[in-house]
Amino acid sequence: xxxxxxxxxxxxxRDALPCATVELARFLLGRxxxxxxxxxxxxxxxxxxxxxxxxxxxxxxxxxxxxxxRSMFRTRGHAYVYLAYGASFMLNVSSEGEGVGEAVxxxxxxxxxxxxxxxRHRGTAKLRDLTRGPGRLAQALRIDRALDxxxxxxxxxxxxxxxxxxxxxxxxxxTRIGITRDAERPLRFFLRGNPFVSGPxxxxx
DNA sequence: AGTGCGATTGACT
DNA sequence: GTCAATCGCACTA
Numbered sequence: 001x002x003x004x005x006x007x008x009x010x011x012x013x014r015d016a017l018p019c020a021t022v023e024l025a026r027f028l029l030g031r032x033x034x035x036x037x038x039x040x041x042x043x044x045x046x047x048x049x050x051x052x053x054x055x056x057x058x059x060x061x062x063x064x065x066x067x068x069x070r071s072m073f074r075t076r077g078h079a080y081v082y083l084a085y086g087a088s089f090m091l092n093v094s095s096e097g098e099g100v101g102e103a104v105x106x107x108x109x110x111x112x113x114x115x116x117x118x119x120r121h122r123g124t125a126k127l128r129d130l131t132r133g134p135g136r137l138a139q140a141l142r143i144d145r146a147l148d149x150x151x152x153x154x155x156x157x158x159x160x161x162x163x164x165x166x167x168x169x170x171x172x173x174x175t176r177i178g179i180t181r182d183a184e185r186p187l188r189f190f191l192r193g194n195p196f197v198s199g200p201x202x203x204x205x
Numbered sequence: 206a207g208t209g210c211g212a213t214t215g216a217c218t
Numbered sequence: 219g220t221c222a223a224t225c226g227c228a229c230t231a
Contacts, residue, residue: 088212
């Protein structure tokens, strides 16, 4: 199917999302994230994800539910947004059922719609610097803690979508980036060869 | 109440 | 390639 001519991003209904976290992380590759703002809609294609699982020492939910991570425990398709290193917001999609603390981190997008807006938000014109990395894409889409807990399966300020474009392509797998505990698990997924994937080249093969 | 530490980024050598 | 900024949060006492 061709991308919709107007660039519209149809929301993905919840029952289209795989329940299992690793399956969801792979499923989301090639799908869209769309953000509605007063000046227009900004969107990008997901090219890199990571899974955070139950019993995973790298996960924020490892020690149970807290005020920060409670959105991870919602049923699949809800936003878990948190601030990392005091400066960068991270967008996750909750997975599994209500009460299970698992999620998929969106690590990189390929810019699709509203590039001029993204350039303004990021303070750079360079396409490759707009949404390569979880903190960068959050800034490009103006995602912050106010969106934590949002349902991403319906049109609203932020949603997951399918524009009918780009089939996923070949999926690469590696260890996750920037963690120290449970660092050897192959839970990072990316579209091989896509220039908007973050991380060191050695992990992108 | 105090402390240590990040699911990162951008500036710099 | 190296490295410091920055602050909310979870943990200790």
